[in-house]
Amino acid sequence: MVRYMARRVIVAIPTLIAMSLLVFAIMRVLPGDVSLAILADTPHTVEMREALRRELGLEEPLPAQYARWAGSMLDGSFGGRSLETGEPISAILAEQLSVTLLLAVYAVVLSLAVALPLGVAAGLHRGRALDRAIEGASRAALSVPTVFAALLVMWLLLRLFGWSPPIIYEGPADDPATHIQMVFWPALLLAAAYGPHLVRVTRTRLIDVLDSDYAESARARGLTEAHVVLRHALPNALVAAITVAGVQLGALVSGAIVVETVFGLPGIGRGIVHAALARDYPVVQSIATILVALVLAGNLAVDLLYSFLDPRVRYDGRRM
């Protein structure tokens, strides 16, 4: 078991390196001259550009640039400072990451809390009105663009309650009431984009188990339907839902970028958008890499959890 886990972790490393290389390549190689892009909107002299190029280390060969940047990602300086404010990127991260992580946790908890019962209900009422209603609702939630949903919610809150989100963000410990006011709707919207996948997989797996020969034989042995559902179908469906929760983490990050911006939450999603608008290359590059690494780590964690929950996963890594 430990060996299996160790192997999964080790295998993730080259993937992470490839991903960081890709970010680096897109940011540096693709556009040609970064310094030109940064200065595009401002009048500038050749000297200014050269100073900027030196500051960014653009005179070095690309492999050296990558090595320096990758090293800084590892030693905790995360690529240096913001071009816009001069603030260390590590400080930006320290400030913003917790907001987004909290938001993500709320959204995951919320969607599990809603999606699992819905998925189970749909599976048990398969083909009937309830099932179809749940399927319709999850499909709608899945296809409505999050931007539009967020704007609509914002407007409804404004219209119906004259409410708009507090301007200043407060941590959960500092001012719980403001905190909850501020994160509740974004978390709900995120959950709406994220939960339908869980509803579907829960329903499908539940039905699979209920239809299996195994369940059939359990019934034949005189076990009650409740027993079959509770002891066999549910645990199975749960494990499947958790796996999908891992696979969909990327969607959660995309969603967070949108809702944080709409609701003015000072998280890393809004941070990366802000940096992108300011052409703050080092910040965009580092935050993007960190988001990707977080998703990868989340996937890995879910994978390990899954192998822990589902003893059928063989420890020698022979899966798929």
Place this chain on the structure above:
Amino acid sequence: MSAAASPGGSAASAPSLVEAEGLRVHFHPRSGLLRRSTVRAVDGISLVVGRREVVAVVGESGSGKTTLGRALLRLAPISGGAVRFDGADLLALDRPALKAYRRRAQVVFQDPYASNSPFMTVGEQLREPLAVHGIGAVSGREEIVLRALEQVRLTPAADFVDAYPHTLSGGQRQRICIARALVLEPEFIVADEPVSMIDASSRAEILSLLRELQARQGVSFLYITHDIASARHFSDRTTVMYLGTAVEVGPSAGVIEEPLHPYTKGLIAAVPEPDPRNRRRMRSVIPGEPPNAAAVPAGCPFHTRCSQVIRGRCDRERPKLQDVRPAHSVACHLYDGSV
């Protein structure tokens, strides 16, 4: 069909059409993240198919029959050994020569449901090989197709040309597969269990059709089957295969009526009883684990299941094929010194 198009251009003086020597096909499926296992599907088999000859290959599921047939057509990756067709080394064929070879050697698969393209009419499927090889003028192909359909007794042929496979029965589909092989007028056909997935009622018909084609057109066949009785009927010689090797080779009558190898004896004692849940496989009736090409035992590959195993010998030394009767050889230590 003239022999002038023979790959490599070697003279047609050799009496046999297909010759395999020590042929090996090993697969290396991934079994771990980095590890690969070795599946010895075909493991050093030698085999000869003469002109106009029908050679049957029998053996349990997993003994490598299908892989052998595919390797002879270069449809499976050959890992070692040699195959010659009409004297030419198959492994040395370049792309055009391989294409020429495909015209001379054809195949009929086991599963007529899987081996027809669901998106093409019968006519389109039969015309395709002609188009690939540029045979006949486009307008003349229709006639070739009709003739092939008549040969496999799908009459009136014109009714079948525009049919899609899903409207046909299994037996009819298999006839289409045979017709598809025939339009190229091949010299050699690998028939891989051509009747095992067909309704019992059409089996005999298809077999007699194949036999008739063989007699009339002088096609050589490699007839792969589970069904020893049909091998006796249809073939001149029989090769019994176990875990990728030939354990007994001889005239079909001799092999089936007076088997030498303990494995052959076991096969014959076992009534070929099709597994009703799975038409592709035969229920294993010889005691012991069914053959697993990923773990071929040392020594005689059959020693783990053989009732006559000679301890200390069979598990150490792999028996070689040796002639025990005229043209009838066996790979078994029981016959050591009896030559």
Place this chain on the structure above:
Amino acid sequence: MRGVGVGVVLAGVVLLVVAGGALFADLIAPFDPLEQAVDRRLLPPGRKHLFGTDGFGRDVLSRTLYGARVSIAVALASVLVAGGAGVALGLTSAYAGGRYDLMVQRGIDVLHGFPFLVMALIVVVALSPSPAATAAAIALSLLPLVARVARGAALSVVEEEYLLAVRATGAGAARTVFRHVLPAAGPPIAAYLAACLGTAVGAEATLSYLGLGVPPPYASWGRMLREGSRAYFDAAPWVTLLPGLVLCATVVSLIVVGDRLGRRRYRACGERRPQRVGRPRQ
């Protein structure tokens, strides 16, 4: 045709209307989308201005119609690029197998590991905002999805025995892929691409809303969401919500149609082959 629900019909109508509106915007649009007029600023929806007017007095309906052009063009371009590259990668890797397939798969995995918006964001930043950059960003995000679906669809065909039969006749790779793999794998891929178009329209709107999509002179839907919601969301919500509603209807319709296409069985008569429990090959 059996089983075409109300939803699908409705989605089709929506798509026809939107496509028609975009194509014939010059003819249909009641006003010049760029024409400003101080005297009719922020008019609510009414008879003259069906969707109202924005802060510059521009007619929101006209802007929505012209905006459709930009949004749909960007989405179409990105799906075409992602579709072309993804299908090529998916089909060839499924057909060729081996080391090439493994390499392509690893590459796809790496791309797939990026959250959709993160990938789009870095590409847009690297290229500087323009319609082409937006399309490229969306295309790169879609690429791994399309390639996976195409590979999967092709793989189920490649494993069919009839492809081996085709190979046995001497047909070359090109013929096999185009004549045999594509017809079978095509319909599910096409269905997926339709749904991708929905995703792409949504992605364009999101990027433009964030200010990272189509830059100012182009009035894409996302751009309208951004302008409307920042300046006078409270006073004139229609400027934001009405184009948003059109956007939403378009995205949902595309997904519904894609879903519907995907559920059509591609084996014409729905016949099942006799079940085979164990195939000899792994």
